[in-house]
Amino acid sequence: MKKRLLPTISKRIVCMLLALVVGSSTCIAYAVSEETQNQIDQTKKEKEDAEKAKSDAEKAKNDLNNAKAETQSYLKNLEKQTGSLNEQISVLNNDIKDKEAEVENKQAEVEAAQAELDKQYEDMKKRIQYMYENGQDSMAASVTLYLTAALSGGMSEMLNQMEFSADVMSYDRQRLQDFQESKAALEEQYAQLSDEKEALDLMKQETEKKKQQVASQQKAAGSKLSSYNDMIAQKEGEISDMNELVKEKTQLLNELIAKAAAEEKAARIKAAQEAAADMEGVTIIAGDPKISRGEISLSDYEMLLLATMIYCEAGNQGSEGQLAVGYVIMNRVRSALYPNSLESVLRQSRQFEPAGSGRFDLVLQAEQDDDIPNIVTESCWNAAQAVVNGTSNVGDCLFFRTWAPVPSLITNLEAGGVPYYIIKDHIFYYYWTSYSKE
Template identity: 30%
Template sequence: MRHNFLKRILGGILTGCMLVTATVHAGTTQKDIDKAKDQITDLKKQKEDAKDQVDSLTNEKQGLESDLSGLNGQLNTITSDMNQLEQQAAQKEDEINTAAEDLKRSEERSAEQYEDMKVRIQYIYENGNQSVWDMLIHASSIAEFLNQAEYTSAINQYDRNMLTAYQELTEQIKEQKKELEKQKEELTVLQQEKQKEQEKVNSLIEDTQNKIQESGEKIEDAQSDVESIDAKIEKMIEYEKQLEIQKAKEDAARLAAIKKQEQENRSNVTYAPAQSDAYLLAAIIQCEAWGEPYDGKLAVGSVIMNRVRSSYFPNTVSGVIYQGGQFSPVASGRLAYRLEQGVASDCMSAAQAVLGGTTTTNCLYFRVNNGIIEGTVIGNHVFY
């Protein structure tokens, strides 16, 4: 009897060592999984930031393209205005040339008229007396003489009128030419101003085009970052999957050892809940099973209570929940946040029911169902 008793004790000690080793491995693997999850979360945040950068740069590029379109419209308007001014300047130049020719002809005719008039006046003065006697002697009548005298006077008056008219026309043409030259100068000033506007807009267009090109290059770089992060996320997801497989193997090995050595009947083990157990249990249920059906919440609570009743886990609710490497919300800080913010009523109801003796599963483990682990599926979790 003594020999058998010692044998059982030694067997228990060896089993305990196996379980401790399995626990260390499981804890290490869970930490790796949690670390991988954190890295994936961080990468997803980086991806969102990179996508935001792509969107921001795209909006900036679209804004620059809109500005460029507006600048091209301004340039077209300026070019059209410059063409019109050029046509007006050419037309004004033609008008000035025409006025100059008219002025030259008017001055020439005025000079000719003046010379003709001088000749006639000189002739009259030099031959005035003889001409009067000749007209009187040769006239057949007084009426004829008077008609000839009136004719001579009319010629003199005509010369004066024509000279005056040519002089006035010359002055008018001079004023017209002067006004045309003034208008041409104004057109030249407008052309110069439009030229400056054109140069300014061309400079803005070139600057905007350079910015658009830079934005395009930045978008390509940012998009490349998104793709690179995507590739990293895929690798990390695959790595996490491998860790999950490894964790499942370790959990299965540990569970097999527990089942092999555990001879107690958990249903006969009683547990007196501490005053804070209900709130703590409700908080971890909400962290692990928020959004799951009520049965899923009860199942999570049952797993925790099964561990409390097992001799291979801590024998308190807080001990099980805070055991190293077992529940990721503990390591990530989500549990502490939930304890601070409060728990949902259905999670509290599930916790109270489980603490009151309701057990919906005999499993010791659960995780998100990824199709790798065989067990009882409730909602999005598999219990095993």
Template identity: 35%
Template structure:
């Protein structure tokens, strides 16, 4: 009985291969579990995103370095300006100091001139007062004291020369006083101009100093941004290495699953009559069907159940419903915990139980397919509902 069943199965496999029901090795890329395909695609997408982030970060890093270099050049120019302003300020301070010395000297000269003026003024005043008060007496004295007329003329000339001298000195003093006053005024104006210019230079120095401080702060900020960008770039590079390792592992796993899928297609299969189902298999299978195809019609639910039973029948996979469903990383609801919730709450519908019953009787609408997943580009197989079976 068992031998005959195996003969029938071999004949069915041969017919299926000739009819194209089971994918050949030329389509090996379709032999992969949904979970592994999904993880590999996600890993490749994450790596691509990380590479894009790295490229963007490297571009930002280049821009930051250019900005830092520009700021450093600006800072160099500002420092030169600050030095020039400081030198100008120092020169101005020296000029102002010299001008103050000149003003002080002029003031001293003016003070001396004033003292001379007062002395000369008092002297002239006394002489003038004497002349006017004793004019008649002097004239008589000059007249009578003169030895002769010539002497009289000489004495008159002397008095006239004395008066002329006094007027001349007074005029010279007045001119000197005016010159000193004018010089003092000019010096005061020059000092005022220097003070105003110095104030402007002080403002310019303060402005340039502020720009130097601000630019230095900006450079420090850019350096911090550069350090952060460099750290981000290193982190992205490290992440890419890790993702490449993960992709390599997933690709190796995918290759192994392809090998197992091909092996399953070529290996011995049991007849459904040789399978002894354990208590609880129906409940477990119905709830897995609910998790994988609960929102689809009966046809899609039967197809999921048939894949599980096909694996039970294949010598490549575990020989029990429990073993197949809980085999590592095969059915996503197991890993996500959705199956455990469905089992705890008894989520399976009557349609799911009907699909489980029919699959456990050996009924299949996907031939000997042992995998299914959501459709992706390049994947061929039997399309039922939202899945491709292969």
């Protein structure tokens, strides 16, 4: 797994820069003009700001869509509640109608019972009034009736007449009491039915009130939903604007990177021409490379440094060219003429062009970014592993460069008897030779 050891920069910018520099080699660090570099840095910042603004707008839009979905779900629940309340109201209306009919029927029964009770009461009043109005005559008649019954039929007949009269009076009283009890029961039933109807009416009122509340909530949710739609449309407009701005800044950045590459190329050609001119009239003097033959162990991070520099210097030079560059680097690490650590050798001033121009760090950073696919090729990793303990394919060479722009270099090397190797675009030779004017 890659480890992040350097600050993160834009993936696209890294990849574009890397595409421009793979395979270029020289020992001089060429820089673009300050103006172009400032424009690149400014454009890069503006592009990153636009991408951040776009990301923020997309996040805000996503949050709004989530809130909108929740509101839509809430509205659906309210619609279900409204349907349920309408059903309850319909059922209550039917129940109230049925209860009203029961109350009316019970009221009619109470009224009929009252009428019967009134009739019985009037009949009793009439009998009592009749007995009162007849007074002694009625009493004498009764006594005469009882005596006659006793004389003609005996004592038993007289008792029968008296018992009959008592039964009539008792019957009237019992019947009146029964009607009063029946009326009381009907009145109690009527009161209970009235209470039930009142409860149904109250329940209907509460249900209607709840329905109004749900309608109010639906209206508020509908208004909120409309507001979310407006805000989402606004964010979509912002995202579209940021897309256009990112596209514009990307195009400008590509143009500036191409301009920087052209400036570097021009500087490289100029430096090569100056180096070629400086090679005229020099003598090569041999010296000791002071290379130790002991084993060298590199950490995982140092292996990453080595493979990355091989890629930057010889990524397009084939396996032989990559091995040769790797051996030159390791020869310097082993030599007492150079710093005693791999990273110090790679970053020594004015030696390896990718380190001086910053392109080495760009590739190194990309290799440690989990979000960027591997850039350093497998062949460069294999070369790095091979040169740590293997036999050099360029002997004790400590120096290399592109040879085509400096043909006089070959002439001078041959004249001085210095071995050299040409592998594709590079010439490898012993850096322990020095050059002095004749």
